[in-house]
Amino acid sequence: MTTSPPRRTLDTAERLQRLLTHCPELDRAHTLVRAFAAMFDSGGPGALPDWLNQLETSRLPGLPSLANVIRDDLPAVVQAITSPYSSGINEGRITDVKLQKRLMGGRAKVPLLRQRVVLIAHLRQHVTAG
Incomplete structure (x- = not known):
């Protein structure tokens, strides 16, 4: 789920697709993960507030609390998304x-x-x- 789609092998992509088809919760989590990765790829944090709202309303275990943690340190997360540097x-x-x-x-x-x-x-x- 965390691997960029172009970097997935055909076998991995097929297995992931089968998993996502059979598990709607995992499909929602995958969609949220890819949306977060897209913010890093584009270097634009504009979608972050909407994404955090989606985490809160996802009803997936742990994601609402993750949204709260990210909101508590929002400037650091925005800096991580916009910075060309990585640790x-x-x-x-x-x-x-x-x-x-x-x-x-x-x-x-x-x-x-x-x-x-x-x-x-x-x-x-x-x-x-x-």
């Missing part, structure tokens, strides 16, 4: 480091953690490039 890569690296620390259960020292994180970054680079 996504850094957030991914931080997630990798935290995951490795948890997997190693405090047994690894910094050199081993560094080696594992560098290896994961290398693997991610090849996966996203292909």
Whole structure:
């Protein structure tokens, strides 16, 4: 659902379509996710207030509270939509480091953690490039 439609494989697109056909709630969630992604793609937050209203009235679990959280930090969300910069890569690296620390259960020292994180970054680079 979060993958941009042009980047989906044919198999993935077909499976997603079958899921959306059989589950109206998932179809509504998918529509909302794609609308949010479209704001990022266009760099225009103009549709954000209407989108937040749709979240509130969707009656899907968790989405009304998500709308409230976004409204509480609306300037930051608008900045994220309009900014050409992203912290996504850094957030991914931080997630990798935290995951490795948890997997190693405090047994690894910094050199081993560094080696594992560098290896994961290398693997991610090849996966996203292909």
